[in-house]
Amino acid sequence: MPRLRLWLCPLPLVALAVVACGGPFPQSTLRPRSDFAGQVDQLFTSIFWWAVVVFVVVEGLLCYAVVRYRHREGRPAPKPVHGHTALEIAWTLAPAVILVFIAVPTMRTIFATAGEAPATALKVEVIGHQWWWEYRYPDLHIVTANELSLPVGQPVQVSITSADVIHSFWAPALGGKRDAIPGHLTRIAFRPDSVGVYSGQCAEFCGASHANMRLRVLVLRDSAFQAWVRRQQAAPLVPPRGSLEARGRDVFAKSACIGCHTIDGVSKGIIGPNLSHVGGRTTIAAGLFPNDSPHLARWIANAPSLKPGALMMQMPVTGADLAAVIAYLQSLK
Ligand code: HEC
Ligand SMILES: [Cu+2]
Structure with a gap:
């Protein structure tokens, strides 16, 4: 009989412990x-x-x-009970x-x-899309994407649905999974108790970029949350004539972008995330990339190459036009 390598047995456990260690969030x-x-x-x-x-x-x-x-030599086998x-x-x-x-x-x-938050709770609507998250604050008239800002210590009532297939909204540090089902509302209520950035993930297989459908919850001090609300409620910046940003706004307004994206006062698309204040987000594409110029450039040029299956096709915006669009988007804080 080959000798059992007993000392190998704990190895899978060690592997599990190592992969279980999280990154920065x-x-x-x-x-x-x-x-x-x-x-x-x-x-x-x-x-x-x-x-x-x-x-x-x-x-x-x-x-x-x-x-x-x-078993011991010379002794009879023990008697079963x-x-x-x-x-x-x-x-x-x-x-x-x-x-x-x-x-x-x-x-x-x-x-x-399973209960509801008190009636005074902050209300948030979450809508899953292939492969990003839309957030609406009905009482505050705010629409944003992928990064959910919440005030610390206050109850939140979240209603969840989907625009296409079944997704599942999950921010593990804050609450359990809730399926996002088209034509149906699921709910979750919780009260975040510490300021911080908490990452989450779509937890129901939803197609090619399911694994890239992340989310972030930013739990903010009350004053920081109020400041965020004021920025979101303000009309998107209209850049001064002749500036790079103004050129970017023109390029945006004349491109296919307007068919899919909303920027208040510029366009009314609803296929992709609302970009009215996209410059204020720290990441793009559902938490996949930092919101900086190199990533925006690569994203606009060829989103599906960065995120398989992304429903934003390659955009024929290049050179100075591309630089201008990026400057414009970044100015929309
Ligand atoms: C066919 C529809 C469509 C068109 C046209 C389109 N987009 Fe998009 N866009 C999307 C979708 C869908 C997403 C979300 C993709 C994802 O994260 O999976 C997106 C995401 C983005 C994002 C990231 C937003 C965020 O918060 O994550 C930016 C920035 C963006 N688009 C800019 C543009 C610009 C600029 C143009 C025009 C040059 C454009 N888009 C044209 C559909 C479109
Ligand atoms: Cu998914």
Whole structure:
């Protein structure tokens, strides 16, 4: 018999631990940053310890049996146990009791996290698109994309739907997954409790760039949130005549861009993200790239080469026109 390389057994665990380490914005449910995520985390932790107890008891008994009843030269084989009523009742009841201890707090958490936020909560509508997120703040008259700004410490009521196929809205540090289903509203309510940037991800396979359908939630101090709201509510900047940005605005207004994108006062497209304040976002293309000139240039020239399947085709905008469009978009803070 080949010798078992027992020491290799922990390797998969080590690999798992290594890949589990997040980047700069770890996408982890284990660092809860809202009331919702905190309750789920508590439930997880308590079930984890129940599982540890079960593991230790079961593996302990197994090791005991393996050692105690191992094969020994010259000794008869141990006698198997049959029809031991007390033992059978015990190993049926014990798991049932453990399941009750797991089920009760689980149900309690499900109900606690399924509720609605108070009527005064900030309302946000999330619309999944292949492969980006649209956010609307109906009471504030704001439409934006991919980066969801929220004030810290205030309840948020999120209603989720989709414009095409089923997606799933998931920002692990703040709340559970909620499917985004066309023609149907799902909801999630939570109260972010720490300022920070939390990344998320579409969690329902939705086509070619599903893995590139990320999102970011920016939880801001109240004053920073109010300032953000004022910037979003202001009309997009109209650049002074003769400037590079003004040339960019003309190029934009005469290109196919207007068929797909809205810039208030310039165009009314609804296929792609609203660009009225695109210069104020830190990333583009659903959290994939930093919002800087080189990436904007490559994106406008050939979006599908950066993001497979992207529903923005190659744009014939080049040279000085391209530089002007980029300067214009960046001025829209
Ligand atoms: C056929 C429709 C269409 C046209 C035409 C189009 N776009 Fe887009 N655009 C999209 C879609 C869809 C996205 C989102 C793609 C994604 O992230 O998967 C997008 C994304 C963008 C983004 C990134 C926005 C963000 O917040 O992530 C910018 C910037 C942009 N387009 C600029 C332009 C410019 C400038 C033009 C014209 C030269 C243009 N687009 C023409 C559909 C279009
Ligand atoms: Cu998806």
